Amino acid sequence: METIELAIQVLDSGLRLTALLLFACLAGLFSERSGIFDIGLEGKLLGAAFAAGAGAAVTGSAWLGLLCGIGVSVVLSLMHGLASITFRGNQIISGVAINFLAAGMAILFGQAWFGRGGNTPSVTGAAKFNDISLPLVDTLNNVPVIGMLYRELISGHTILVYIAFAFVPLTWFILFRTRFGLRLRAVGECPEAVDTAGISVIWLRYRAVIICGILCGFGGAYLSISQNSFFVRDMSAGKGFVALAALIFARWMPFNALVSCLLFGILEASAIAFQGITIPGIGEIPVQFIQALPYILTVILLAGFVGKAVPPKAGGVPYVKER
Amino acid sequence: MQTQTTATRQQLPDAAGEPPAIELIGINKSFGNVRANRDIDLSIKKGSIHGIVGENGAGKSTLMSILYGFYQADSGEIKVNGKKVHIAGPRAAIAAGIGMVHQHFMLVENISVLENVVLGAEDGPWLKGSLDRARTHLEKLAREYELEVDPDALICDLSVGFQQRVEILKALYRGADILILDEPTGVLTPSQADHLFQIFEQLKQQGKTIILITHKLREIMAVTDTVSVMRQGAMTAEVKTSETSPAQLAELMVGRPILMRVEKTKSQPGEPILQVDDLRVFNQQGVERIKGISLSVHAGEIVGVAGVAGNGQSELLETIAGIRHAKSGTVRIGGVAAGVTGNSNAKTLRHLGVSHVPEDRHKMGMIGPFEEWENSVLGLHDEPENSGGFIMKIQTILQHADDQMQRYDIRPPNVHLRAENFSGGNQQKIVLAREIDREPQLLLIGQPTRGVDIGAIEFIHKQIIELRDRGNAILLVSVELEEIMSLSDRIIVMFDGHISGERDPEFTNEKELGLLMAGINEAAQ
Numbered sequence: 001m002e003t004i005e006l007a008i009q010v011l012d013s014g015l016r017l018t019a020l021l022l023f024a025c026l027a028g029l030f031s032e033r034s035g036i037f038d039i040g041l042e043g044k045l046l047g048a049a050f051a052a053g054a055g056a057a058v059t060g061s062a063w064l065g066l067l068c069g070i071g072v073s074v075v076l077s078l079m080h081g082l083a084s085i086t087f088r089g090n091q092i093i094s095g096v097a098i099n100f101l102a103a104g105m106a107i108l109f110g111q112a113w114f115g116r117g118g119n120t121p122s123v124t125g126a127a128k129f130n131d132i133s134l135p136l137v138d139t140l141n142n143v144p145v146i147g148m149l150y151r152e153l154i155s156g157h158t159i160l161v162y163i164a165f166a167f168v169p170l171t172w173f174i175l176f177r178t179r180f181g182l183r184l185r186a187v188g189e190c191p192e193a194v195d196t197a198g199i200s201v202i203w204l205r206y207r208a209v210i211i212c213g214i215l216c217g218f219g220g221a222y223l224s225i226s227q228n229s230f231f232v233r234d235m236s237a238g239k240g241f242v243a244l245a246a247l248i249f250a251r252w253m254p255f256n257a258l259v260s261c262l263l264f265g266i267l268e269a270s271a272i273a274f275q276g277i278t279i280p281g282i283g284e285i286p287v288q289f290i291q292a293l294p295y296i297l298t299v300i301l302l303a304g305f306v307g308k309a310v311p312p313k314a315g316g317v318p319y320v321k322e323r
Numbered sequence: 324m325q326t327q328t329t330a331t332r333q334q335l336p337d338a339a340g341e342p343p344a345i346e347l348i349g350i351n352k353s354f355g356n357v358r359a360n361r362d363i364d365l366s367i368k369k370g371s372i373h374g375i376v377g378e379n380g381a382g383k384s385t386l387m388s389i390l391y392g393f394y395q396a397d398s399g400e401i402k403v404n405g406k407k408v409h410i411a412g413p414r415a416a417i418a419a420g421i422g423m424v425h426q427h428f429m430l431v432e433n434i435s436v437l438e439n440v441v442l443g444a445e446d447g448p449w450l451k452g453s454l455d456r457a458r459t460h461l462e463k464l465a466r467e468y469e470l471e472v473d474p475d476a477l478i479c480d481l482s483v484g485f486q487q488r489v490e491i492l493k494a495l496y497r498g499a500d501i502l503i504l505d506e507p508t509g510v511l512t513p514s515q516a517d518h519l520f521q522i523f524e525q526l527k528q529q530g531k532t533i534i535l536i537t538h539k540l541r542e543i544m545a546v547t548d549t550v551s552v553m554r555q556g557a558m559t560a561e562v563k564t565s566e567t568s569p570a571q572l573a574e575l576m577v578g579r580p581i582l583m584r585v586e587k588t589k590s591q592p593g594e595p596i597l598q599v600d601d602l603r604v605f606n607q608q609g610v611e612r613i614k615g616i617s618l619s620v621h622a623g624e625i626v627g628v629a630g631v632a633g634n635g636q637s638e639l640l641e642t643i644a645g646i647r648h649a650k651s652g653t654v655r656i657g658g659v660a661a662g663v664t665g666n667s668n669a670k671t672l673r674h675l676g677v678s679h680v681p682e683d684r685h686k687m688g689m690i691g692p693f694e695e696w697e698n699s700v701l702g703l704h705d706e707p708e709n710s711g712g713f714i715m716k717i718q719t720i721l722q723h724a725d726d727q728m729q730r731y732d733i734r735p736p737n738v739h740l741r742a743e744n745f746s747g748g749n750q751q752k753i754v755l756a757r758e759i760d761r762e763p764q765l766l767l768i769g770q771p772t773r774g775v776d777i778g779a780i781e782f783i784h785k786q787i788i789e790l791r792d793r794g795n796a797i798l799l800v801s802v803e804l805e806e807i808m809s810l811s812d813r814i815i816v817m818f819d820g821h822i823s824g825e826r827d828p829e830f831t832n833e834k835e836l837g838l839l840m841a842g843i844n845e846a847a848q
Contacts, residue, residue, distance in 0.1 A: 179445040186431040186442050193429040197443025198414030
């Protein structure tokens with residue numbers, strides 16, 4: 001019985017970690033499908049986390065906090081767009097710059113405004129996204145297995161977790177069932193074809209980058225006012241990069257992204273759960289090793305199991321008209 | 324979209340009183356100091372096939388880009404069906420009924436034919452309706468013009484011939500009445516090209532106007548009604564095809580009489596220099612590209628390898644050059660085994676007396692941002708004559724480069740100019756000079772005249788033949804059948820990694836070679 005409870009606990013916290021990865025991963029999907037590599041997911045998450053934390057603390061509304069997070073993240077996205085689309089700069093360098101910028105600015109403003117070493121004040125009540133209980137929990141409570149799974153796993157998350165998972169089919173629909181999606185897929189593979197069809201490559205890529213910013217905004221807000229109740233420096237802790245790895249692992253497909261984010265999320269949750277565990281014959285596994293495990297597995301998965309993950313062909317290449 | 328109906332100049336209606344499909348009046352376009360188009364006047368009759376010929380850099384592509392809205396002319400006006408139009412971009416061109424099939428296809432490889440056709444011409448924000456409509460419309464077009472393509476196939480799974488059909492369908496789907504095709508036969512076998520020309524005829528009968536840009540005079544003579552010649556940015560002549568000849572067109576293009584046939588004596592083959600035995604080569608994806616090829620090239624002989632691009636010719640050249648390794652089989656140079664299954668590389672082959680002028684000179688033959696003298700020693704930089712171990716003998720190299728520029732007529736004769744700033748023909752001469760000057764036993768040469776103007780082609784062909792006459796062996800790979808036929812002493816045709824036939828150029832013709840290129844060996848049946 002204890003094992004089952006532990007497993008459910010791991011899965012439950014795995015889902016919470018997955019939600020964050022999903023926001024960032026789908027954000028990257030939109031950007032990279034359009035041909036703009038985005039190594040700045042991490043920075044956008046962090047910038048948005050700070051803005052959401054600060055916004056929620058000041059206004060007392062979680063939704064306004066979310067809006068602040070999205071705003072800052074979109075501004076950072078547009079900076080990346082300006083550098084890499086309009087000025088045709090190197091997308092990796094621009095992304096790295098955004099990571100540094102966001103990390104530094106968050107602490108600078110945090111210290112100036114709140115004076116808590118860069119943290120934002122702790123928020124409670126309406127200033128935070130709280131766990132919601134889904135309907136029918138009580139009705140299903142008596143049904144064996146399903147009732148428990150529903151109560152422990154499906155129900156009892158914040159609204160942002162459900163939004164994150166809802167973005168998966170939505171992204172798929174946009175990508176494969178709409179005009180915008182067709183153009184988005186095309187512009188990342190062969191911008192010349194888009195240009196000769198009379199569609200603006202620049203505007204299309206800007207829209208993709210803005211969507212990326214919005215999704216990172218959700219991710220950041222989730223970090224600071226849903227998973228936690230305030231912003232702490234460097235709280236994104238490399239999740240933006242893990243999301244990027246998950247994106248490659250998913251081969252830039254929305255439902256694959258769900259699977260790979262779940263994988264990385266649950267891996268990390270189990271790492272937390274297994275800290276200090278003793279394996280017979282070997283002894284206690286060092287905490288550091290358990291913490292490193294998801295990253296080691298990331299490397300192994302990416303190196304060994306992805307096979308040839310073909311990124312969008314025009315990715316990373318600024319569009320210049322021929323001749 | 325930006326169509327304006329105010330006609331400012333007098334229209335030139337033809338005998339039937341119909342205005343021309345396209346009329347260009349006084350088009351000028353400059354890029355910096357270069358005048359790409361100067362005072363171009365052009366009038367193309369509705370329902371005709373009009374050819375535009377000219378050397379590389381003559382301004383054909385610029386002119387067509389202006390017509391398709393990629394560039395804006397500095398001055399001049401464009402009329403479509405007698406109405407003055409302002410073509411601000413491809414969208415405006417499409418709206419004016421102009422469609423373009425680019426030399427490099429504008430297709431997204433990992434999406435379906437249907438999605439490619441619909442891209443940019445969708446009915447609304449949701450795809451389904453657009454795709455359904457396109458499906459029925461494509462069926463209709465396929466029936467009318469014999470342009471059948473599986474609408475659900477991915478572009479990357481289609482052969483180039485079918486990809487080209489998709490490009491044509493794309494233009495027709497957008498309602499194009501005027502179709503511009505830029506070098507459409509470069510990637511086709513002769514029989515595929517003939518099929519394309521049949522499609523042209525059908526389009527013409529339906530009242531469509533076709534503009535064909537090409538450097539192949541044979542095609543111009545075969546399909547066009549009228550032809551314009553461009554030279555150095557200006558329109559130098561416009562003639563009826565029935566009243567001209569290839570020789571006259573060539574002269575108009577270059578500005579001086581051109582030898583159309585390469586003059587050479589019969590070859591005197593000596594002992595075998597290159598012996599390839601049962602060679603098998605796989606590419607990085609593990610696909611077998613050369614499936615057991617045996618061939619030999621003798622001293623004083625040019626062996627031409629014909630075939631549609633991508634049938635293993637590139638892999639053959641690269642394996643013999645040492646750039647690629649074979650799975651099995653042997654390559655011997657002058658009787659010495661080259662070790663192509665394991666330890667060969669470009670340097671070991673070079674030391675066996677092999678020179679290589681690669682197919683893609685920009686990628687493998689030169690370094691664009693390097694100066695000419697640096698390019699003149701690429702691969703030879705650590706030979707004793709160029710290097711004293713650690714320090715390069717710069718003075719010797721400079722002198723040698725300067726001397727080469729004189730002998731190979733490389734212009735401008737400035738060893739400090741970056742290679743990328745030379746014209747295509749002169750770049751090729753830089754590579755050729757480097758490789759031929761070593762007096763190699765065996766010269767491997769791929770696409771010797773791709774992107775090279777007619778004047779330089781003549782020179783390059785002469786160099787190759789002189790090398791042969793000095794008793795060296797040459798293996799030539801080219802997709803230009805005319806070039807293979809006029810240079811080779813023996814012709815090998817490759818199809819799908821096999822040799823599908825070997826012919827004596829004296830006793831064969833383009834038709835027979837074309838069938839072999841498609842893998843059909845009539846003599847064997």
